[in-house]
Amino acid sequence: MIDIKILRDDPAGVKANCLRRGITNVDVDALVALDGELRSVIQNIEAMRAKRNELSKQCRENPEARDQVKAMKGELAEKEARETALRAELAAGMSWLPNFLDKRVPDGHGDEDNVELRVVGEMPQFDFKPRDHQELGEILGIIDTARGGKVAQSGFFFWKGKGAQLATAMFFWVQQELVKRGFTLFMSPCAAKEKTLFGTGYLPFFADETYQLAGEDLALIGTSEQTLIGYHADDLLTSEEMPLRYTSFTPCFRTEAGSYGKETRGIFRVHQFHKVEQIIFCEPGDSEAAHEECLVNEEYLLQQLGLPYRVVNVCVGDLGAPGFMKYDTEAWFAGYGGYREVCSNSNLTDFQTRRLGVRYKDENGKRQFVHTISATAVTDRVVCAILENFQEADGSVRVPEVLQQYTGFDRIEAG
């Protein structure tokens, strides 16, 4: 949600922002008109109430006042109904307005327009044709997509045996690393109510991406960002306790509506994946630095794992509506033969906290909305990158050194 005062003061700027983001379903002028009408109705109602309250005080001595108030009731009720309707209509429209954009966000329509910032790490060299993670998973018996389909649905999968051990080791190691960097570790709910999904900006924008639980005001989470940020809904934080750094390891559920047939090979795009998340709550002036901090963490983890990667500045067309600026980190996938997204790191500014009511008192005692950063630490995709980059001619895979203390083995042997 953006500040409605900005909408009032600079509707042209809001319109331009929508236009640049390709958002066409919001009529900014209509919203401004709604806001104006609402305020005039409010003024009207408040004047009537003031009169009513005044008259009510006289009722005991003056019976005529009672009749006057009675006479006002119908009109007041009508105006109040109008106010309720206007508020609902305005809120619905406001909920579709996207966040503003950082000056550095590049133009563009899709991921092909993202701007490469740097390429890091050494490419693995092979004297054979490297296999992709799907093929390796089959050879090693560590990824089972067929049985995922059997027990759940196509798009669900099993990590099995040493693959599951490798993934578990990586997720555990990453949580430990983030705790060392000042993050508080959570184990968090994997379902959330509509209010939480709306507050974090997933609704209404990504409604068809969520798995709704039948008969409940609950959906499976698409990311622990939803619950970790919802954690502080309606809270008043203090400058002293910020920045708050939170992390959680959870499954993430996505219907992937509309993406059928896209990147379906392997487990790159699935209905359930697993993620360690980085969340930061901070004062507005600190969010740019916090955004960079999460990126540093992502890069550190990939470097420690020995994975080559590149960082891109995500263009406006590939940036979600809540995002102010986003970095994607793309690991090299040797079998696939290209860079593929493994981490997504967004500065959401006050877009979520305004919806959720997460505020703090600034040095003047004024209440302000805090800023949030939401960034991936690692997901299953990183395990896939390990498989593809650490493979050998027969399909065996070496375990990155930093994970060996947790796996208890240094290779997954083929055959």
Place this chain on the structure above:
RNA sequence: GGAGAGGUGGCUGAGCGGUUGAAGGCGGCGGUCUCGAAAACCGUUGUACUGUUAUGCAGUACCGAGGGUUCGAAUCCCUCCCUCUCCGCCA
């Protein structure tokens, strides 16, 4: 799932149709006292929205949420949500 109890300001805790935006206590802020501090005493202290001749003033709303009764509701009625206690079941 069964049976009870309860949700009031930053916290604690009164109020149970009108002068209650809400007693008392704690905390916070300002002051007196002091070389300084503590203690004591005095004063002050909610949030949101709207309008303004704007670090002020006025109005409206807010006592879990939403409806209703009433000239008027924190107080009465209805619905829902949540929390706690006991019993049962259970990873």
